[in-house]
Amino acid sequence: MTVTNDHQHMLTNYITDLFQVLLTGNGSTKVQVLKLLLNLSGNPAMTEELLGAQVDSPFLSLYDGHVAKEILLRVLTLFQNINNCLKKESHLAIQPTFTKGSLFFLLYGEECAQKMRALVNHHDVDVKEKATIIPKF
Numbered sequence: 001m002t003v004t005n006d007h008q009h010m011l012t013n014y015i016t017d018l019f020q021v022l023l024t025g026n027g028s029t030k031v032q033v034l035k036l037l038l039n040l041s042g043n044p045a046m047t048e049e050l051l052g053a054q055v056d057s058p059f060l061s062l063y064d065g066h067v068a069k070e071i072l073l074r075v076l077t078l079f080q081n082i083n084n085c086l087k088k089e090s091h092l093a094i095q096p097t098f099t100k101g102s103l104f105f106l107l108y109g110e111e112c113a114q115k116m117r118a119l120v121n122h123h124d125v126d127v128k129e130k131a132t133i134i135p136k137f
Contacts, residue, residue: 012049015049015053016053016055018036019053019055020056022034023058027071030071031070031071031074034071034074034078035074037078041077041081041082042081044085044088050103051082051098051104052099052103053102053103054102055101055103056101057111059103059106060106060111060112060115062075063075063076063112063119064115065119065122072119073126076119076130076131076134077130082107083134120132
């Protein structure tokens with residue numbers, strides 16, 4: 001359902017639940033949920049729904065340097081995809097109102113910015129490169 005954009009809108013009501021599963025699942029569950037979220041994040045029509053999802057603050061722990069590389073690269077790609085979609089859709093100038101506790105507030109808050117700065121010095125070159133190319137607003 002998420003490989004093409006045709007039916008992704010049907011998952012809009014479940015995005016917050018997907019983030020909850022991401023936070024509570026084991027390593028392989030996290031990878032599977034991230035695959036789904038990555039597919040959604042590549043679709044500009046889903047950007048607002050993703051950014052508006054209520055996501056618990058422990059989500060930011062996925063951006064810690066000790067997280068498994070497979071997971072870390074996927075959450076960095078998620079952030080990168082959302083940024084790319086915002087640019088394509090020119091949402092940078094017209095930001096919708098997102099509520100506190102939304103993915104928007106987590107990704108574009110100071111705590112995440114600090115984690116990105118730390119990842120620029122990560123020991124793994126792939127992580128370092130991915131963290132470096134994520135533009136900040």
